[in-house]
Amino acid sequence: MPLSDPAPLLLDAALRGVLTALLLLLALVLGRDRPRLPAARVGVALALGLALQVAGSTPSFEAWASRLWQAPLVAVAAGNAVLFWVFARALFDDDFAPRPLHAVAWAAVALLAGANCAVLVGSGLAIAPLTLGLQRAAPLVFALLAMAAAASRWRADLVERRRRLRAFIVGAGALYSIAMIGARWQSPRWQLSGTMATLDVALLLAIVAVVAWRMVRLAGSDLFPAATPVPALPAMEPAAVLVPETGAEPATPSEAVPRSKAGVERTESAPADPAPAASPEPTPEVDPAEDRLADALHRLMTAERGYRDEDLGIAQLAARLAVPEYRLRRLINQRLGHRNFNAYINGFRLQEALAALADPAKRERPVLSIALEAGFQSIGPFNRAFKAATGLTPTEFRRQKLADS
Template sequence: MTAAVHSLDLALRSGAGLLLLLIGGLMLRDHGRATAARLGAAFAVGGAVFAITSSAGFSRPPQGWDIPLMALATGNNVVFWLFARALFDDGFRLKPLHGGLWATMVGLPVLCALVLHPARWPTQNGIDDFLTVAALGFAVLATAQTIGSYRDDLVEPRRRVRVLIVAASAGFIALTALSNLMGAQEARPALASLVGGAGLAAIALGVAWALLGVAGGRALFPQAAPARPTAEPEPLDPALIAALDRAMQTDRAYRQEALTIGALAHRLGAPEHRLRKAINQGLGFRNFNAYLNSFRIAEAMAALADPAQADVPVLTIALDAGFNSLGPFNRAFRAATETTPTAYRRQALSAGDEPPVSGSAGRIPNSA
């Protein structure tokens, strides 16, 4: 019985690992310029490594050649969190802090294997528990990112597919971490390994099916686009686009604090799914907040460049444009203009530039 369980576990893990490596290669081949795709490929490779290191036959503690594999599998929890962030935020950028988190999660297992375990230091068990809890924490963060930004996503295929991918992966990581904390791996290692192998295989099959189901994953990742569009995208619903244009340019609905796509759809008397499609496929935006911020930033740029408003505080301009605080405004402004609001105002006023016109003429291009 044990031999049969071991053989089935090995077959499941081998298949899952090969499929994950194939998925990672396809992501790099077809979408290698997208941060989310690169992180997804790294997560797929880490998942294949995890398929090896989490099996019952893998030596614990690791010794020699298997130490780097165990370290990469541990660091994959950070990669998964970053992958979820990039997948749900087209403007996400990797920062040195992210690299530091990954290096910490990779370095601690190496420290345990090379130093603490041979010396029998009492802190090793504490570090092992910390790594397990950290894996659970990153899974929770990824899930929170999934839930928190779901409503603002305008790409309907991506809304359906990526929730399944992230939820399944986060659930697997969380269950694995909890089982480790409860000692299931030590109590019945063969059975626990088989269940883990089956979970990995199911996730790999689900991800592969999802990618095939959205035309090779094109809806999941932002496509390369020119800095400024050469022509207006063709509207899918002229009447709805016209009503949306009036609401934004004439009524300045974007100034409403915490405006949601559901509230805007209700205001326009249109189904939410039609409004999503109009903004996404008709105007080329992948995220509702990015669409709102295009108007808000354009209005703020006009106010900052207006000599008559030179004494108006930046915070007042940000609040008038629809931002609820200075921090999100500064981040959005810098992302759109690559400078700070204060520096932009100083440069515009010193150059004597005419303030840009808000609305469609002054709309910030959608970089997603």
């Protein structure tokens, strides 16, 4: 940009200042409200990383600073692609836990980008084109991974406003990443300058502004689950369960059944409806059609044990009940108080497994058989859900209950 025309420079600086302030504000809010939640922690890291990326991509800084000075900021900017993928996974999975693989992926991409900037680019080494190609491909790969993570879990989210926000974050973020990759591909040094640099900041500012505005309108419990520790398993009846979505105290069978107006009773051997993830929103008026749907759902889950279908999803369940999917989502979320469909179904499965593991007559039955009969697809997800819900492994729980009996 020519110095004789300061207007574009001032516009670029103003946009970067506003965007940086908004990113820092988001990091502060996420860190303050949910300091122990993985999604919030990753969100803070991504917001801070984007703030550094905004500063490091300023055209005047890129023109003035040596490659050695730019290398740390380039490394952070490249690592943001990995953070976006991890954030998408955490945002769509209330039970997400960071793994060493995530840190290794971030470090590998950041080190690769930093080495390219500081040493390899322009060095004439034979390996330089390969490493530069890998660096340029990384944002596209992780943007696609983020969209895949969102697509695989988006339908299980029952909080409608949160579903829309999550879809916007991942969709807009992925499209922004792909668009900027295409723009930077035209530059021999992978840098934006002039109008394109300002447009880059303006697009990112628009996305962050929408996210911030919609997050302010959402209640904290709508966007993220309650960050409460899971208590140790107390003594309970075999059919009681500690639902993994909430970490709430286990409900006895009589307490766990939300009976609708028609009052469908559960059978003695069928598991009760799992405790809700949060207090259901008050219903302004009684809807007979919703009552009938609640009764049909309760009967399907308890008397008919529909949860045993390992491939059961929200669409399949809505088809079995012959109702639109949105009505079933609204019922399970607003009336029964659950935030996630998979956690709702797994609550029934865990209740059956708890009862079977505590039954002396089934002491010789393998844990895997009990898990598969209850509807879990494999032993891994069952063990994780059981541990999150009870604080014990299935074998430890069985040993404790049989010793007590």
